[in-house]
Amino acid sequence: MDIARGRLLSPLTAGGAVRPAAATLAVATLAVALLAAGPAAAQSPVRAWGMGGAGGAAARGLESVIYNPANLAFGDGSSVGLAGAAVAVQNNALSLDRYNEITGAHLDGAAKAQLLADIPEDGLSLDADVRASALGFQFGSFALTAGAVGTGHGNLDKDYFDLVLHGNPVGQTVDFSNTWGEGSAMGTATASFGARLLSLGGASLGAGVNVRYLHGLYEMHVASAGGTLTTGMEQITADAHVTTMSAEGGRGYGLDVGLALRTSGGLAVGLTLENAQGSVEWDRNVEYREFRLDAADINLLNSDLDASISDADTTWAGSAYTTSLPRQARLGAAAKVGAFLLAADWVQGFEDRGLVSSEPRVAAGLEWQLGFLQPRLGAATGGVQGDSASAGLGLSLGFWRLDAAAVTRGGLKVGDTKGLGVAVASSLVF
Numbered sequence: 001m002d003i004a005r006g007r008l009l010s011p012l013t014a015g016g017a018v019r020p021a022a023a024t025l026a027v028a029t030l031a032v033a034l035l036a037a038g039p040a041a042a043q044s045p046v047r048a049w050g051m052g053g054a055g056g057a058a059a060r061g062l063e064s065v066i067y068n069p070a071n072l073a074f075g076d077g078s079s080v081g082l083a084g085a086a087v088a089v090q091n092n093a094l095s096l097d098r099y100n101e102i103t104g105a106h107l108d109g110a111a112k113a114q115l116l117a118d119i120p121e122d123g124l125s126l127d128a129d130v131r132a133s134a135l136g137f138q139f140g141s142f143a144l145t146a147g148a149v150g151t152g153h154g155n156l157d158k159d160y161f162d163l164v165l166h167g168n169p170v171g172q173t174v175d176f177s178n179t180w181g182e183g184s185a186m187g188t189a190t191a192s193f194g195a196r197l198l199s200l201g202g203a204s205l206g207a208g209v210n211v212r213y214l215h216g217l218y219e220m221h222v223a224s225a226g227g228t229l230t231t232g233m234e235q236i237t238a239d240a241h242v243t244t245m246s247a248e249g250g251r252g253y254g255l256d257v258g259l260a261l262r263t264s265g266g267l268a269v270g271l272t273l274e275n276a277q278g279s280v281e282w283d284r285n286v287e288y289r290e291f292r293l294d295a296a297d298i299n300l301l302n303s304d305l306d307a308s309i310s311d312a313d314t315t316w317a318g319s320a321y322t323t324s325l326p327r328q329a330r331l332g333a334a335a336k337v338g339a340f341l342l343a344a345d346w347v348q349g350f351e352d353r354g355l356v357s358s359e360p361r362v363a364a365g366l367e368w369q370l371g372f373l374q375p376r377l378g379a380a381t382g383g384v385q386g387d388s389a390s391a392g393l394g395l396s397l398g399f400w401r402l403d404a405a406a407v408t409r410g411g412l413k414v415g416d417t418k419g420l421g422v423a424v425a426s427s428l429v430f
Contacts, residue, residue, distance in 0.1 A: 045086060045131070046423040050392015050405035051343055051365025052378020056332020057260070057270040058343035058367075062136045062427065065145050065192045065210060067330065068270040070260035072141045072194030073206025080428040081136030081145065088129045090385065090409035090419020093119045097415040112165040116158075123178050125155040127384065129355060133425065143192040148217075153354045154181030163229065173230040176240065182221035182354075184323070186280065189213045194260070202264030209257050216250030216280045219323060223288070238295040245318060249284030253277070254325055268334045278325030286318040326356035341367040347383065357383040365390065372396045376405070379412065386410040386418070399428045 045066050048055030055067035061079040064071035094102075102115060129151045136145035157178040168174055194208035227240030258272040293311040327350045334343040344364040349356035365378025374394035381387050389412045392405035402425075409419030 046084060046392065046403040046405050046425040047367075047376070047394060048365075049086065049407050049421065049423050050376030050378060050390055050394075050403070051363075051367060052380045052388070052390050053347075053361075053363040053407075054332060054334075054343035054345040054365045054378060054380075056272060056330045056343075056345045057268040057334035058332065058341060059270075061429065062138050062143060062145060064138075064194070064208070065136070065143055065190055068258040068260060068272040068332065069143075069192045069208030069210045069256060070194050070206045070258035070270060070272070072138070072143060072192060072208050073196050073260060074204070074262055075138065075141050075194065078140070078430045079136075079138045081133055081138075082426040082428065084131075084133040084147075084423070084425030084427075086129075086131045086421065086423035086425075088127075088407070088409065088419065088421030090127050092125045092410070092418065095411055095416050095418050107165070116161060116165055119158050119161055121158060123155045123157045124161065125153070127355060127419070128152045128183075129421070136427075141194045143190075145190045145192070146188065148185070148187045150183070150185045151354050152181070152183030154183075154222075155179060168229050168231040168236070170231050173228050176225070176227040179225040179227075180222045184219040184280075185217040187215040187217060189215075204262045206260045206262075207258065208260065210255065212254035212256075212278075214252040214254055214278075214280050216247070216252065216282055218246070218248055219250065219280070219282050220244055220246040221323075227293075236295070239293065241290065241292045243288065243290045245286070245288055245321065247282035247284055247286045247321070250280050250282035250320075252280030252322075254279075266336050270330070270332045272330040272332075273327065274330065275325040275327045278327075279322050280325075281320055281322045283320035286320060287315060288318045289313075289315045326351050326353045328356050339369050341369060343367075349383070355384050359383055361385065367394070378407075387412050388417075389413075396429070399430055401427050401429050403427075 045055065045063065047063055048059060048067060051058065055063060057068070059067040059071050061075065062081045064075070098118060107115065131147065131149050133145065133147035137143065155178065157176040159174045160176050163174050190210050190212040192208065192210045194206055196204055196206045198205050221244065223243045223245045225242045227238070229236070229238040254275055255277040256272060256274050257276050258270060261269040291311070291313050293309070295309045329348045330345055332343065332345040334341060347361040347363070349358050352358050359382055361380060361383030363378065363380035365376060367374050367376045372395065376392035376394065378390040379388065387410065388408050390405060390407035392403065395402045404424045405422070407421040408414060408417035409421065411417040
């Protein structure tokens with residue numbers, strides 16, 4: 001015990017290592033958060049990522065499946081998506097510079113206080129987004145695409161880090177109740193169609209729809225989690241529990257709808273409702289698992305600490321359950337000015353879940369169309385991702401096209417970023 005600094009280092013944090021009561025919550029939550037899979041999108045969003053994420057009106061061909069199927073109404077020619085992948089991870093607390101600063105360093109009291117201040121009051125959250133596209137085919141206003149998608153999201157209560165950094169304060173209860181996580185993985189198959197509705201004064205209005213089949217591969221979420229640790233002058237008591245629900249398969253359907261406007265002056269406007277309907281029923285090998293730990297009467301005079309700590313790990317079969325896909329709307333505009341394509345999007349989520357946020361996000365970017373070469377730049381702010389900057393490059397050699405992009409999360413500069421995304425895709429365009 002370390003009483004000189006007003007802290008008691010219990011058996012749960014002795015020697016600088018976090019023992020079961022707190023560690024159970026941390027490991028279970030982050031394991032769930034790092035699972036891959038989430039928002040349903042079949043093709044890789046590489047071109048729009050290079051332009052800050054502004055694809056609502058600028059997306060063409062197979063990329064219309066992600067950002068606005070109504071853009072297919074103005075599609076001409078055909079394209080074949082060969083392969084693509086996009087991966088992004090981010091947290092809400094530590095920038096790259098801060099991570100490099102504290103990694104391997106000795107933390108004194110002031111450094112620990114600063115590190116704890118870096119973590120928001122709601123706790124440390126971690127988001128991961130993974131998308132992979134297999135074959136995709138676009139013929140004029142019709143498209144068929146297939147791929148796999150995934151996301152994971154989790155949060156650790158700030159009190160957990162206070163316990164790790166400072167030990168447990170005398171006469172105070174440490175609470176880990178704001179701890180949660182969810183993640184899933186699924187394959188997708190999407191049929192998309194766009195049609196022109198009317199033309200007036202040189203302007204044309206189109207509508208489009210994505211009808212998506214979702215094949216659930218795996219899903220896990222924290223149904224409940226919490227824990228407390230109370231340090232008195234004579235003893236320490238603690239409890240912790242994590243209950244997870246998981247399934248090894250399921251199926252569902254999704255629906256996106258959109259409108260697109262083209263004017264004779266070259267202005268394009270698009271409006272999309274993503275996941276207007278979308279849910280997955282998980283019904284294969286559904287399982288509940290609960291880990292529970294209780295500790296009481298822990299003190300230096302207790303010679304039998306094993307008898308003071310009890311734990312239980314229980315697993316039982318569960319019933320089928322349904323998860324929904326979060327809805328969000330996207331309003332985009334794009335125009336060509338000389339050799340440049342300018343684009344901007346306003347994205348508004350209808351709930352706070354994963355990468356979808358009720359806080360609006362604004363994205364803008366440009367593409368410099370230099371024949372076979374298309375450099376791209378963009379920036380965005382708001383939503384879960386916060387400030388971000390992006391750069392991309394398109395390469396067109398005859399029918400073959402290669403696109404790549406990199407994007408920061410939570411900061412415009414590389415050192416300030418709290419996450420990073422990279423994407424690459426290849427296709428044939430005819």
